[in-house]
Amino acid sequence: MQMSGEELINASRAEVWDALNDPEILRQSIPGCQSVDKVSDTEFAATVKVKVGPVSAKFNGNVTLSNIDAPNGYTITGEGKGGAAGFGKGGADISLKEVDNGTLLAYDVNASVGGKMAQIGSRLIDGTAKKLAGEFFAKFNELVSAGPEKPSAEPLMAEDAPASEPSSVPEASATQEKVAPPPAPDAEKAASPDWMRPAILIPLGIVAAIILFYLAGD
């Protein structure tokens, strides 16, 4: 699955930057995000719980950052396991650019899925990924424009997403112990990749939601 696009965020680059640093905003933007845990400066583990239709499941994922060129862009690669649902893995190139009325966030996602999700839902993944990305950015934009002090309590599509729970439920302990791929040399050079830590959840959340969307249709 390949998907690329640009989103105009209705805020200054600095505000977008801050928002990308704000795990609470991202957690709310991504359906069902429960936790994010740092394994190292460039490796993270995350848990996303998603409910689509009658299906509810939890996703554990590992994410690695590379090609870090703060504040212009970076590459995220990651893999999420959804148990019987199969797995999703892939990466995204993301960049931020100042424009007249805000900040342009460009993304170029390349993801693949395996197991049951590939078997059942391959045909519709592209369309669904676009839809989910659109929903993510709409929420993200809304939250960033509104300012960090008044985030919405409504999850987007995760009906039982724990929007009011603390942002760092330490749930994915088993996942944390998983050995992530070694970080790319570029990533090691970047001294402080803090700013994009929560952003890793964007593709992960999309993949997780897609998986569950199709399981629901099984």
Place this chain on the structure above:
Amino acid sequence: MSVENGIGASVRRKEDQRFITGNGHYLDDINRVGQAYGYFLRSPHAFAKISNIDLTAAKAAPGVVDIFTGADMVADGVGGLICGWGITSKDGSPHNAPPHNSLAVDAVRHVGDQVAFVIADTLQQAKDAAELIEVDYEVLTPVTNISKALAPGAPQIHEEAPGNLCYDWELGDKAAVDAAFANAAHVSKIDLVNNRLSPNPMEPRAALGEYDAGSEELTLHTTSQNPHVARLIMSAFLGIAPENKLRVIAPDVGGGFGSKIFVYAEETTTIWAARKINRPVKWTSDRSEAFLTDAHGRDHVSHAELAMDNDGKILAFRVSTQANMGAYLSTFASAVPTYLYGTLLSGQYKIPSIYVEVQAGFTNTTAVDAYRGAGRPEATYVVERMMDTAARDLSMDPTEFRLKNFIQPDAYPYETPVIMTYDSGDYPLAMNLAKEMIDYDGFAARKAQSEANGKIRGIGTAAYIEACGIAPSAAVGSLGAGVGLWESAEVRFNPTGSVTVFTGSHSHGQGHETTFAQIIADKLGVPIESVEVVHGDTSKVPFGMGTYGSRSLAVGGSAIVKAVDKIVEKSKKIAAHLMEASVEDIEHEHGVFSVAGTDKQMTMGEIAFAAYVPHNYPADLEPGMAENAFYDPLNFTFPAGTHIAEVEIDPATGIVDIVDWAAADDFGNIINPMIVEGQVHGGVAQGIGQALLEGVVYDDDSGQLITGSYMDYCMPRADDLPSFRITTTNTPCPSNPLGVKGCGEAGAIAAPAALMNAIVNALGKDIDMPATPEKVWRAINSN
């Protein structure tokens, strides 16, 4: 004199009453007290090494009885799954058959490969526990396309099969073919892909394993087309239990199409596990698993060339094929692209020399094995697409080109250059009948009318031949088969005159309970209501080879006839004794025994009663009336015929509308015309499915199966099909006592070639199956 419901009568199928009223006994209907449920954890990866499997959390999950991995089965001495037909490569080496464990050991080689078997009190508990199994995979780069797998530098799937090659096989006289091509006036060429198919029987595979600790007997209820073969393999090669302690029962089975011939990992694991936990275990495949693990069909890539003289006479034919075996060699996989394929490349034609070479290889896909037709549809597709291409190249009418090259009705027995001896047939008759039925000569006018309506019309012919009645044991033995392919039967009279027929054939939709009963009714005058046909239970029926390759009537039916002959022979002695005549004077017809030249007669029922109550009985004769027989065919049978398809294509949408279909099939003698017609309908429907709709697709990079549900794998439906014009020609088969040839696969063999020839005829350019609207539209709109 004819008998009610005898041979030739369109008797309604006896078994349908219970099927359509929900009273059949399929695997899902059979359950045991205390039964546990098994669930397979399957690989989500196409190719990966397994570095560790952690069962700790899963084993502690609620309801879990036990969880097994490949290591457990190996430790228990369970052998791997086998391939029962050895193919020898050009260089004399045996084919590469890498180890195939029921549960993966160290590596998984296709998406869906079995990793662990979880057994719990409920299916949901088993599924939930499977979620807790931690498998560490080291993911490797997969290859799913056969041409890529056989190319240098491809990922190596098995250590034991260098270059992923299973075998490199040949048949025919290469030098003679090359010489003929060198001197040919015309040479036509074609490249073809025979698309991979998923079998999709209505009932998915299932197994119920039971162990009796007292008798140490294992009983496996399973969806098998050949329970004795399953028992033999599980016993002799996997070491599950000795044959006398292993009972395999295949009850009502909801379709097979070949996919239930094979001995699979799941059934094997289920029966093994039942003993390990000393408790009945039930496993039922869901449809997703069926897509992943039921052996697929076809998947050939072929190049063919035909040499002709100036008059359009065929001089020689050469074919080069790559056949995808999948990740492991399935039970009869090796035979399909060789002795069930290469041997049929002479088609219905007099071709002086033929050469075929087949490279079979491994890929990270589900195993490929026999599927309705098994090798013969692939052969027919190559031959018949080739014939249309040649006719087009020569600017000849395709039917005229065929008629010119047909083996003539007076040429039998006809020996082909690819080791078959055709025994009977009348190919021109069938073709001319089919042409008449579809008004072939009126096609030009219909095409013009379509054109006026903005549509593109095409007509296509396939003159197929198949080798059925599989098979003479000595012949197949010399070609590498690990078994004989005879069939068994027992005809047992009960004292009150009803009959139980035990057959080694297995019915999973074919209607044996009716057809076989008709044979008994006809031969012995017993009403079919009084005939019970028993099949599918190794503890009830004599060892039999099962049902596939359109063999049940030609081989299984012939075994019944042999047993009937013994009954008649014995009955004559009893009748002679009771009617005080000499045996030579006893005449028999349809169960009535009479003394020649008198009005004295006795019925079969009276004689059977006398045999069980032998108060007045020949001194030297055993009491009772039950005879068994084993029938080993003398030759294959050769059903053949012509199917002609007519299509109209909408150039705006690319949708192919099948507007007419004519089929003239030579099945030899026919027992039940209605069942035969049903078989033709079903076969053609499956062939149309292959040509227009179906196709298994794997993602090239990830090896994921992306046609794993009915959302993406399109099966033919009633509105995809035309009304068929069907007739049969009946040249009796000379090699079996019924004179029958077999009809189960013909439609699936003929239809893809006929339909694709029609579409190619309409488009004026080649196109591969499935001819989906998108593909057809692109063909129309490309240069």
